[in-house]
Amino acid sequence: MDRRTFLQTGLGAGLALTAATASAVDAKTYQGGKSQWPITLNASTIRPTPLKDKIRIAAEAGYDGIEPWIDELEKFEGEGGDLKALGAEIRDRGLFVPNIIGLWDSMPMEQEAWEKSLEATRRRMRMSAAVGSKHVAAIPAPDRADFDLGVGAQRYRDLLKIGREEFNIIVACEFVGFMKGVHRLGQGSAIALDADDATACLVADTFHLYRGGSGFEGLRLLNGDFIAVFHWNDVPADPPRDQLGDEHRIYPGDGILPLKRALELLRIINYRGPLSLEMFNREHWKQDPALVAKTGLEKIRALIG
Numbered sequence: 001m002d003r004r005t006f007l008q009t010g011l012g013a014g015l016a017l018t019a020a021t022a023s024a025v026d027a028k029t030y031q032g033g034k035s036q037w038p039i040t041l042n043a044s045t046i047r048p049t050p051l052k053d054k055i056r057i058a059a060e061a062g063y064d065g066i067e068p069w070i071d072e073l074e075k076f077e078g079e080g081g082d083l084k085a086l087g088a089e090i091r092d093r094g095l096f097v098p099n100i101i102g103l104w105d106s107m108p109m110e111q112e113a114w115e116k117s118l119e120a121t122r123r124r125m126r127m128s129a130a131v132g133s134k135h136v137a138a139i140p141a142p143d144r145a146d147f148d149l150g151v152g153a154q155r156y157r158d159l160l161k162i163g164r165e166e167f168n169i170i171v172a173c174e175f176v177g178f179m180k181g182v183h184r185l186g187q188g189s190a191i192a193l194d195a196d197d198a199t200a201c202l203v204a205d206t207f208h209l210y211r212g213g214s215g216f217e218g219l220r221l222l223n224g225d226f227i228a229v230f231h232w233n234d235v236p237a238d239p240p241r242d243q244l245g246d247e248h249r250i251y252p253g254d255g256i257l258p259l260k261r262a263l264e265l266l267r268i269i270n271y272r273g274p275l276s277l278e279m280f281n282r283e284h285w286k287q288d289p290a291l292v293a294k295t296g297l298e299k300i301r302a303l304i305g
Contacts, residue, residue, distance in 0.1 A: 030064050035304050037271070038064035039297060040098055042231060042278035043072060046289035051076055052086075053289070059093035061293040066090065067229070067276050069101050070136075073127045087132035098274045099172065099203065099229045100128035102137035107155040109148055114155065122162065129167040135228045136163065137174040137203045140182035140191060147181030153194035160197045172228035174203035177211030178245065185214035192226070205231035205278065206257050211244050216262050224271035231278040232300055234259065246280040251299045259303050275300055 041058040128136040175188030192200040234255030277296040
C-alpha cells in the first residue's frame with residue numbers, strides 16, 4: 001500500500017489526525033511562544049504587597065495571569081471596592097484569573113457544621129466569580145486525622161453543584177501536604193473521583209506532592225484536564241521533608257525537587273493549565289516585589305527551556 005492509499009483509509013486518516021492534534025498540543029502559545037503553559041503569579045509570592053499593586057506587577061513582569069487569595073478579595077470589597085471592576089482591570093492588563101484560594105473549612109464532616117459553613121462558602125464563591133475566576137479551591141478541612149474520604153467526596157460533589165448552578169464557577173479540590181487528613185495526591189484524587197461529577201478537578205502543588213510523600217510519578221496516571229491549576233515552587237535539602245513548612249518554599253529550580261521531570265509528565269498527560277508561582281518565603285516578602293515576581297518568572301521559563 002502506498003502512502004496516498006494508506007492516508008485514504010480510515011486508519012491512515014485517523015493517524016494523520018492524531019499527528020495533527022499532537023502537533024497542535026505541542027505548539028507553544030504563551031510567554032512569546034516559549035511556553036505551552038500559561039504562567040501565573042500566586043498572590044502569596046509577593047505578600048504583603050497590596051492587591052492592585054500585585055496585579056500591576058504581574059502584568060509588568062510578563063505573567064499571563066494572577067491568582068489572588070479570598071482574604072484579599074474580602075478586604076478589597078470590604079473597603080468599598082467593586083470586584084467586577086477589579087476583574088475588568090485584570091483583563092485590561094492582559095491577565096486572567098485561573099483560581100482563587102479559597103474555600104476554607106468548606107468540608108466539615110458533621111451535617112450541622114456543613115450547613116452552617118455554606119453561608120461563608122457561598123459568599124466566597126460569589127466573590128471569586130465576580131472577579132472573573134474560572135476556579136475556586138476547596139481545601140478538605142476542617143483538618144482532622146480521621147477525615148472521611150467518602151464524606152469528603154459527598155461534600156465536594158455538593159460544592160461543585162452549588163458553584164456551577166449558582167455562581168458559574170468550578171470548585172477544585174486542593175490537598176495540602178502537611179495536613180493530618182488529606183495530604184496526598186491519591187487522597188485528593190479519591191475525593192474528586194468519587195464526587196462523580198464530570199467537572200471534578202484538583203489543584204496540585206509541587207511542594208505538597210513532596211511534603212505529603214506522594215512524589216511526582218503518579219502524575220502520569222492522571223488526565224491533564226483533571227488538574228485545574230499547578231502551583232510551582234521548589235524546596236531546599238534542609239530541613240527534612242517532614243519538617244518543611246510553607247515558609248521554606250524557594251524559587252523553582254533552586255532546590256531538590258524534580259521539576260524538569262514533572263514538566264515531562266505534564267507534557268505526557270497533556271496538561272494545558274497554568275503553572276502558578278506560589279511561595280511564602282519570608283525573605284522574599286522583605287524584597288522588592290517586582291524583582292521577586294520577575295525572578296520567579298525567569299526561573300520557571302528556564303525550566304521549561
